[in-house]
Amino acid sequence: MTEKRKLAAILAADVVGYSRLTGADEDRTLARLRALRSDLIDPTIAVHNGRVVKRTGDGALVEFRSVVDAVRCAIEVQNAMIERNAGLPDDRRIEFRIGIHLGDVVEESDGDLMGDGVNIAARLEGVALPGAICLSEDAYRQVKARLDLAVSDLGETNLKNIVEPMRIYSLAVGVAARAAPVTEAKPAEAPAPAAAAAASSTGPALPERPSIAVLPFANMSGDPEQDYFADGMVEDIITALSRFNQLFVIARNSSFTYKGRSVDVRQAAKELGVRYVLEGSVRKSGARLRITGQLIDAVTGGHLWADRFDGGLEDVFDLQDKITASVVGAIEPTLRKVEIERARRKPVENLDAYDLYLRALPHVYAFTPDENRTGFELLQKAIGLDPNYAPALAFAAWSLEQRLTRGWPALGDDDKATAIKLARRAIAAGGDDAMALVVGGFVLVMVARDYEAGLEAVRRALALNPGAGFVVFLAAAAMIFGGDPEVAIAHLDRAMALNPLDPGFFMYLTCAGIAQLMLGRPERALELAKRSASLYPDWDTTYWVLVPANAQLDRMAEAREALAKFMALAPAMNSVARLRAHLPFRNPASFDPFLAGFSKAGLPE
Numbered sequence: 008m009t010e011k012r013k014l015a016a017i018l019a020a021d022v023v024g025y026s027r028l029t030g031a032d033e034d035r036t037l038a039r040l041r042a043l044r045s046d047l048i049d050p051t052i053a054v055h056n057g058r059v060v061k062r063t064g065d066g067a068l069v070e071f072r073s074v075v076d077a078v079r080c081a082i083e084v085q086n087a088m089i090e091r092n093a094g095l096p097d098d099r100r101i102e103f104r105i106g107i108h109l110g111d112v113v114e115e116s117d118g119d120l121m122g123d124g125v126n127i128a129a130r131l132e133g134v135a136l137p138g139a140i141c142l143s144e145d146a147y148r149q150v151k152a153r154l155d156l157a158v159s160d161l162g163e164t165n166l167k168n169i170v171e172p173m174r175i176y177s178l179a180v181g182v183a184a185r186a187a188p189v190t191e192a193k194p195a196e197a198p199a200p201a202a203a204a205a206a207s208s209t210g211p212a213l214p215e216r217p218s219i220a221v222l223p224f225a226n227m228s229g230d231p232e233q234d235y236f237a238d239g240m241v242e243d244i245i246t247a248l249s250r251f252n253q254l255f256v257i258a259r260n261s262s263f264t265y266k267g268r269s270v271d272v273r274q275a276a277k278e279l280g281v282r283y284v285l286e287g288s289v290r291k292s293g294a295r296l297r298i299t300g301q302l303i304d305a306v307t308g309g310h311l312w313a314d315r316f317d318g319g320l321e322d323v324f325d326l327q328d329k330i331t332a333s334v335v336g337a338i339e340p341t342l343r344k345v346e347i348e349r350a351r352r353k354p355v356e357n358l359d360a361y362d363l364y365l366r367a368l369p370h371v372y373a374f375t376p377d378e379n380r381t382g383f384e385l386l387q388k389a390i391g392l393d394p395n396y397a398p399a400l401a402f403a404a405w406s407l408e409q410r411l412t413r414g415w416p417a418l419g420d421d422d423k424a425t426a427i428k429l430a431r432r433a434i435a436a437g438g439d440d441a442m443a444l445v446v447g448g449f450v451l452v453m454v455a456r457d458y459e460a461g462l463e464a465v466r467r468a469l470a471l472n473p474g475a476g477f478v479v480f481l482a483a484a485a486m487i488f489g490g491d492p493e494v495a496i497a498h499l500d501r502a503m504a505l506n507p508l509d510p511g512f513f514m515y516l517t518c519a520g521i522a523q524l525m526l527g528r529p530e531r532a533l534e535l536a537k538r539s540a541s542l543y544p545d546w547d548t549t550y551w552v553l554v555p556a557n558a559q560l561d562r563m564a565e566a567r568e569a570l571a572k573f574m575a576l577a578p579a580m581n582s583v584a585r586l587r588a589h590l591p592f593r594n595p596a597s598f599d600p601f602l603a604g605f606s607k608a609g610l611p612e
Contacts, residue, residue: 014392015112016074016146017120018057018081019128021066023102023137031098039101040065047087055080060120068128070120073394074109074142074149081105081140082178088138106131108143123169130166131175144174148359149393217342218255218281221245223266224298228291237289238263240298243331244285250441250472251339257281276305283311283342285334294320298330302338304345312341335474336505343368344510360396363389367399371406372511374546376415379406383418397437401446404429408450412589413547414579427455434464441472445481452485453591462489469498476506476515484518490593492522513542513549520552525597529559547576551590555604566608583612 022028028036052059052069055076060068071077085103092100108131110124127143135141141161142150151158163172221244224237242259249256257279265275272284287300301313316333318326350358350365358366363385370382383406389399407426410418419425430450437443448464451457465482472478483498499519506512520535536552543549550573557566573580580586583602592598606612 011114012111012122013114014109015120015124016071016077016107016109016149017112017124017128018069018071018077018105018107019066019125019132020069020081020084020103020105021063021132023104025065028099028101035099036101043091043101047091048084051080051083051087055083058118060118066132068120068125070112074107074146075395077107077146078140078142078150078178081107085138085140102137104132104135104137105140106133106135106142107140107146109145109149110143127166127169127173130169133167134161134164134175135177140178142176142178144176145359147176148361217283217346218257219248219283219285219338219342220257220262220276220279220281221248221285222270222272222275223263224286224300225288227288230291233289233291236296238266240289240330243328244334247331247335247474248338250474254339254342255281272303273305273308282306285338291320296320296326300334302341311345312337332474332505336476336507339475340506340509358388360389360393360399363392364396364399364402367402371402371409374409374548376410379409379415380418382406395432395436397433397440397443398446400429400436401433401443401450404433404450404454405446408453411454412591413577414585414589423454426450427457430454439471441468441475441478444468444471445478445485449481449485452489456591456593458489458593461485474505476502476509477511479505480511480515480518483522484514487518487522487525488591488593490597492525492597496522496526513539513546516542517546517549517552520549520556524552524556524559524600527600529556529600532556533560544572545576547573547580550576551601554608554610555601558604558607559600563608566604570605570608570610581611583610586610 022040025036048067049059055071056073057069057071057076057080060070062068069077069080071080085105088101088103092102106128108124108128110127111122112120112124113122114120131141131143147158159177161175161177164175165172221241224241226233226237241262245256245259245262248254261279270286272286276282276284282305284303284305285300286303287298290297290299296318298316299313300316302311303309304311314333314337316326316330318329320326347365347368350362353362367382367385367389370378370385373379373382383403386399386403386406389396390403393399404426407418407422407429409415411422411426427450430447433443433447434451437447444464445468448461448468451461451464453461455461462485465485468478469482479498480502483495483502486492486495486498496519499515499522503512503515503519506515509515516535516539520532520539523529523535524532532552533556536549536556539546539549540553550569553569554566554573557563557569580589583606586605587598587602590598590601
């Protein structure tokens with residue numbers, strides 16, 4: 008008998024108290040169960056792309072294409088059972104308990120499934136309350152940001168015949184939801200017996216996304232009226248951080264419960280269920296204000312960032328906006344860097360789509376063929392785990408865009424078609440994700456040369472998160488090639504002000520140089536490109552500016568030196584014709600200053 012291994016979403020379900028029900032009235036119970044299968048359970052499974060693997064007397068094992076499909080199916084069934092049981096006495100109600108797991112299974116030649124993935128789903132079913140759904144941590148990770156769920160964290164639980172304890176989450180729907188409502192990410196109020204001992208932690212589990220709480224800033228002025236300034240600034244920071252789709256940000260009404268209290272940051276973080284905490288203070292002296300802030304990793308106790316801001320009271324709202332932008336601009340790239348390091352330290356066997364995405368980012372940002380390939384392969388693995396994970400789709404598309412616009416060796420049979428397909432999938436899946444929208448839109452501009460759809464996506468990204476430096480930068484880059492360098496420069500100036508600590512700051516400078524060269528300002532373009540090269544000398548795009556800017560200024564020795572460096576970094580771009588074919592300027596006249604400069608520096612036609 009042949010078999011194959013695969014990753015699958017497995018749902019296991021059975022009837023609570025089945026022996027009791029059949030003992031009291033076997034014929035009626037069996038008739039009701041058959042009716043439920045034919046007009047509720049089987050049609051619902053089919054609608055959500057499920058496959059019934061096997062049935063026992065009162066239960067079923069079902070395979071789904073995704074955890075999202077499995078959870079939606081389970082919720083629909085459990086909610087429908089409320090109506091089916093309405094008005095019935097307790098001894099005649101049929102109530103299901105359901106377990107869902109994402110794991111490795113073995114598929115036999117006859118379609119049967121075996122292995123730990125099946126065993127764990129069955130054990131999860133056994134600890135679920137009547138009318139509830141229990142998810143493993145692997146399953147919950149796939150749906151927590153995509154479905155509006157009332158969740159109870161049951162903590163680490165020992166499951167029968169499963170070696171290692173597992174963290175379990177209970178979705179209180181159906182009867183369980185009416186009997187014991189819970190809220191997301193709080194400890195379980197009424198855990199299943201097997202999980203009771205593990206549900207006594209003093210705070211919720213950390214979300215998989217980087218999580219942050221902004222505590223009320225301390226007013227050190229001795230002036231109670233300055234509270235409004237400090238509180239307003241914290242509210243603005245919380246709002247700005249909340250626009251970053253990759254951040255889990257605690258709402259104001261939760262973090263402000265600590266106002267006026269002496270707070271142990273690590274304890275507050277534990278109670279709020281976050282890894283990172285931003286705290287600060289406001290001090291007034293005459294007509295001057297001083298604001299300090301520090302970002303703390305509450306798990307390790309380490310200080311990740313600290314800064315001080317000074318200003319006058321003559322326009323406190325402008326000062327407040329400036330500080331908010333500065334704090335957010337520092338926090339986002341700092342957290343991204345810390346999260347990448349965390350993912351690198353995580354054991355390979357425990358990686359999920361988010362971790363794989365994080366691990367891919369440094370390789371994608373390296374802008375070399377080999378690093379790019381590594382990043383793309385990691386992103387492919389992330390997409391394999393979650394086909395609708397918008398950031399992974401977008402960055403996979405960007406990886407291919409890098410190869411296509413630089414003439415690097417292909418990774419597939421049709422990298423252009425694949426990049427366009429990935430970009431459109433990212434935009435469709437990431438309608439509320441500014442990062443996915445801006446990267447996907449940029450790829451449509453650069454590869455598909457679909458300027459209308461690409462620029463529309465980047466404008467949507469800007470509307471969603473105008474405070475994200477990278478989003479503003481990449482939107483500006485799309486606008487440069489889309490034919491609007493003047494507007495792009497204004498956005499690039501803002502991006503550089505927002506995100507001065509971004510490791511990719513060299514890209515901001517180079518793109519500003521491209522725009523300046525398009526507008527006939529070679530001196531300014533050269534200045535920006537030199538600054539970029541001083542930060543990262545091996546990005547070939549910088550030489551798109553250094554070569555023609557030096558040539559236009561008749562600095563031919565420098566132009567030829569820059570051309571030699573460019574040819575070493577991008578050997579496939581060995582002629583003016585190849586440059587013309589690969590640079591996707593919307594306005595053909597925009598080519599002229601670049602191509603003329605390369606030609607003057609000695610690049611063959």
